[in-house]
Amino acid sequence: MTTLKRPVLLKIGGRALESGGEDALATDLASIGVPVVIVHGGGAEVSAWCERMAIPPRFLDGLRVTDAATLEVAVAVLAGLANKRLVARLRAAGLDAVGLSALDGGTVEAVPHPLAAALGAVGAVLAVHPALLETLLEQGRIPVIASICDSEGALLNLNADDLAAALAGALHARALVLLSDAPGLILGGSVVAQLDSVSLEGALAHPDVQGGMRPKLNAARTALEAGVPRVHIAAWSGPGTLRTLIGGEGAGTTILASAEALVGRRSQT
Numbered sequence: 001m002t003t004l005k006r007p008v009l010l011k012i013g014g015r016a017l018e019s020g021g022e023d024a025l026a027t028d029l030a031s032i033g034v035p036v037v038i039v040h041g042g043g044a045e046v047s048a049w050c051e052r053m054a055i056p057p058r059f060l061d062g063l064r065v066t067d068a069a070t071l072e073v074a075v076a077v078l079a080g081l082a083n084k085r086l087v088a089r090l091r092a093a094g095l096d097a098v099g100l101s102a103l104d105g106g107t108v109e110a111v112p113h114p115l116a117a118a119l120g121a122v123g124a125v126l127a128v129h130p131a132l133l134e135t136l137l138e139q140g141r142i143p144v145i146a147s148i149c150d151s152e153g154a155l156l157n158l159n160a161d162d163l164a165a166a167l168a169g170a171l172h173a174r175a176l177v178l179l180s181d182a183p184g185l186i187l188g189g190s191v192v193a194q195l196d197s198v199s200l201e202g203a204l205a206h207p208d209v210q211g212g213m214r215p216k217l218n219a220a221r222t223a224l225e226a227g228v229p230r231v232h233i234a235a236w237s238g239p240g241t242l243r244t245l246i247g248g249e250g251a252g253t254t255i256l257a258s259a260e261a262l263v264g265r266r267s268q269t
Contacts, residue, residue, distance in 0.1 A: 009228075012040045039164040040078075040083065043160075061214055062212045070120070079148045087099040102149040105129075161178060162218070170226075184235070232253070233253045234250055
């Protein structure tokens with residue numbers, strides 16, 4: 001992207017904006033002064049709808065096992081209800097949000113996940129083609145992206161953290177922010193305020209890192225390796241959350257690229 005400031009890539013977990021938090025998010029988005037791309041989850045809502053339909057939710061290393069029935073629910077909820085509800089609320093707050101899924105416009109080229117035999121209809125990002133997103137950003141719009149992709153015409157569920165990391169790299173984002181109900185990386189009972197890409201490898205091997213935190217740390221590593229200078233993992237804590245995180249003053253965990261990785265990039269941030 002040559003004509004725009006580097007964007008912030010914001011991933012919002014399914015519980016991060018419950019209880020009417022979209023209005024506060026809209027205020028934060030308007031205040032940070034840089035373009036934003038939003039990737040949203042919705043795993044809790046997918047699980048709730050699965051349970052209503054007597055489909056037991058199953059997970060493997062923090063990733064949803066997606067059989068044919070679960071895939072139909074995930075597509076309907078993520079690319080439908082969750083996406084359009086968020087877009088509607090952002091637009092009502094005066095932001096020009098545009099709802100998409102990862103497959104629209106060929107934005108994400110995906111393949112079946114390496115663990116597809118166990119995970120089912122789950123995808124992995126092969127490549128990102130950001131032209132559509134760049135066009136929307138140039139128009140002053142906010143892309144709001146559901147984590148549904150395709151491979152050879154077949155729909156696939158895609159982990160939203162993985163999608164956010166891939167998009168952050170392709171868009172040369174100034175930061176990747178992973179907002180959910182997790183307050184950050186917790187090791188030994190305490191939130192780790194900051195670590196670098198080298199320490200990240202040790203954290204991934206720590207026995208405290210389980211469930212949904214593992215995909216978040218893997219996403220952070222992917223983003224840092226793609227040139228994103230920093231990744232924030234935090235919980236939504238109301239108005240000002242995003243603004244303070246981007247300003248380097250928020251709670252949660254900040255993961256920084258190593259000093260060597262930042263050489264030659266400071267002029268782009």
